[in-house]
Amino acid sequence: MLKITDLTLQTADGKKYPLWNLSLAVPPGQCLAVVGESGGGKSSLAWAALGYPRPGQRVVDGQVLFDQQNMLALSAAQRQTLYFRQISLLPQEAMQCFHPTRRLRTALEELCPSEKRTRLLQRAADLATALDLPAQVWDKYPHQLSGGQKQRLSLVLALLHQPRLVILDEPTSALDVLGQRLVEQVLARTKEEQGSSLLLCTHDLEMAARLADSIAVLYAGQIVELLPAGKLAIACHPYTRGLLASLPRLSRQKQCCRSIPGQASVLHGPPAACSFAPRCPVAQERCQRENPPLRPLAGGQVRCFYPCS
Numbered sequence: 001m002l003k004i005t006d007l008t009l010q011t012a013d014g015k016k017y018p019l020w021n022l023s024l025a026v027p028p029g030q031c032l033a034v035v036g037e038s039g040g041g042k043s044s045l046a047w048a049a050l051g052y053p054r055p056g057q058r059v060v061d062g063q064v065l066f067d068q069q070n071m072l073a074l075s076a077a078q079r080q081t082l083y084f085r086q087i088s089l090l091p092q093e094a095m096q097c098f099h100p101t102r103r104l105r106t107a108l109e110e111l112c113p114s115e116k117r118t119r120l121l122q123r124a125a126d127l128a129t130a131l132d133l134p135a136q137v138w139d140k141y142p143h144q145l146s147g148g149q150k151q152r153l154s155l156v157l158a159l160l161h162q163p164r165l166v167i168l169d170e171p172t173s174a175l176d177v178l179g180q181r182l183v184e185q186v187l188a189r190t191k192e193e194q195g196s197s198l199l200l201c202t203h204d205l206e207m208a209a210r211l212a213d214s215i216a217v218l219y220a221g222q223i224v225e226l227l228p229a230g231k232l233a234i235a236c237h238p239y240t241r242g243l244l245a246s247l248p249r250l251s252r253q254k255q256c257c258r259s260i261p262g263q264a265s266v267l268h269g270p271p272a273a274c275s276f277a278p279r280c281p282v283a284q285e286r287c288q289r290e291n292p293p294l295r296p297l298a299g300g301q302v303r304c305f306y307p308c309s
């Protein structure tokens, strides 16, 4: 379905590499969650997977294939036939994308060609109901809705044509817990009943574990661990362990959740060391002079010289 091979992105000033030599695949009907802190490259990956790098970034190497189609070489006409119908992206800032002086119904109707209008409007109504949006919502202007309502409406539009691949960048960032659960339920049905593939970019490890089949952990533009979602609790990479330890838990009486010390790093050139070394609690001398390769371990893959057991 989606196959990304050795993808490297560079910023326009040539100073940073948001993604470095990244490879991953999203099989048909499966969900791959890409997790990590802000700044690790998740949004850059979401846009590049669509074949449309973010403004200020360019592809310097690698390939993005959707059903053997080179997404990085699409013409404007090809994009128009694919986007929304075959592939949808729900970007992080989707709720800012509605035209401020148009009712939401206009945005919906623009996506409904006349020959399919009745069916698509009914599907939009069904999705809106599943996401707990009132029927009148389409008659409102964007400023009359909350951020959470706009985020759920964006999802309705992204799923309207039952695309085969849905790319989601932080799809629940503006939602409360109930809204998050509704979105998860709709996405789970999209995958299971409709057979769509999902590429879910999120900082929410718990949502990733509930929704995904496999999880890729992204740090400084590189995948540092790739594992089945069911094995997240026994992840081997020190960064994944740090992310898990930072989750708040009601069952923890006195012990606070632990944050990872230091700042997330960005690559400024080919990695000459482990990018996580400055923050890693088990770093050793070798980690400062070599970038570990991604290698198979315990049913997954890990980029670490000294993985946790």
Ligand code: SF4
Pocket: 237, 238, 239, 274, 275, 276, 277, 278, 280, 281, 282, 283, 284, 287, 292, 303, 304, 305, 306, 307
């Ligand atoms: S390679 Fe070294 S610094 Fe990097 S995560 Fe593993 S132990 Fe830590």
